[in-house]
Amino acid sequence: MNEQWQEVGDRVYVRRHESFDMNVGLVVGDGHCLVVDTRMSHREAADLIEAIRRITSSPWTVVNTHSHFDHFFGNALFRPAEIWGHVRCVEEIELYGERQRADVLGFLPADRHAEVREVEIVPPDHTFATGATLDIGGRVVQLRHFGLGHSSNDVVTQVPDAGVVFAGDLVEEGAPPAFGDSYPLDWPGTTAAMLAELPDRVIVPGHGAVVDRAFVESQHADLVAAAELARRAHVEGLRDLIGRFPYPEGVTRKLIERAFLQLDALPA
Secondary structure, three states: OOOOEEEEEOOEEEEEOOHHHEEEEEEEOOOOEEEEOOOOOHHHHHHHHHHHOOOOOOOEEEEOOOOOHHHHOOHHHHOOOOEEEEHHHHHHHHHHHHHHHHHHHHHOOHHHHHHHHOOOOOOOOEEEOOEEEEEEOOEEEEEEOOOOOOOOOOOEEEEHHHOEEEEEEEEEOOOOOOOOOOOOOOHHHHHHHHHHHOOOOEEEEEEOOOEOHHHHHHHHHHHHHHHHHHHHHHHHOOOOOHHHOOOOHHHHHHHHHHHHHHHHHOOO
């Protein structure tokens, strides 16, 4: 746990962690700061807090980019600060937080089970539906929800005066997008809206290296192609199309599963 902060804009930092290749953001204002995501356990959150205190001693506000365990299981250690998230983030944490804990226990090695069991599941206590504006020590930070994508509740955090966007898992670097509980038919439009409305030059994905707009535009093109292939496969069958998706077969099959759930729910 010796990860270093990378300053990607004026007093805007990213810490990329070996655990889950996870990015956490830090925005430092005058006498206040914003923490973007809190990692996957109290122990990992404690390590993060120690790292934050090497940058600033100011009180913080927290934002959760979405309702997946690796982004919010550390929330309890940041209270009593405000924790912001999309309204559906709260709903999904309340519904599925314990199920996520059980899932994590299923794939982490036994020597980490105590770390997971000790987590107090704490959802955001400040919510919004489409957007919110935060004052972080005199700096304006915009929280936006552009639609369904990687999850039902993805939050994009923009720091306009630094030209930096924290995109959460709407953008993935170093691995294909994760489609586990995604909305593949909507994800392309959500990414397009983000690109259209946020002309920032530095984009921080939820996992992996910091990227630029060209990277996100390329990922968007893949999502567009995948959504169209999924629609065709729903009608024509998958056998002749699966090799044309821009992702490995295991990723593609999860994408197809989620896309077919969406298509099957559409009125005839």
